[in-house]
Amino acid sequence: MTFCIGRVDAIFAPGGSGGIITAYALSLYGLSVPGDVSLIVSERAMVSRYCMPPQTAITQDYRTLAATAVDAIDARIRRQEFPSETVLDYQIIERDSVAERGVCLKGFWVNRVSPCTPRK
Secondary structure, rough: OOOOOEEEEEEEEEOOOOHHHHHHHHOOOOOOOOOOOOOEOOOOOHHHHHHHOOOOOEEEEEEHHHEEEEEHHHHHOOOOOOOOOOOOOOEEEEEOOOOOOOOOOOOOEEOOOOEEOOOO
16 A cells, blocks of 8 residues: 655544544554644544544534524425525634644745745
8 A cells, every 4th residue: 555645734534533543544654643644524522632632623513504404304394495505604623633834835935934945
């Protein structure tokens, strides 16, 4: 198996235990979070706060999600119109699994003063 280090800077790991599994898999290759790879997870159970390091997470407003689903079902039963798409807010819970990495643009770091060499 080939691991594309140098290209992979961050991983989004959705699912209940995706972050734990991803962090473990990275450790098998001698890679650390966030030193080598930043990790963002998607969760509801808030398990990520107890990982080492605590994992940055994206979470939804599950009460709004449930209420929206019930409204859609109710509208369907009553043969009423309901939007075919609904956009729900999410929240980013910043923890310790994302490294602060700069972006090199035209020879300078974005938000920094020092010169840099762009990655190929």
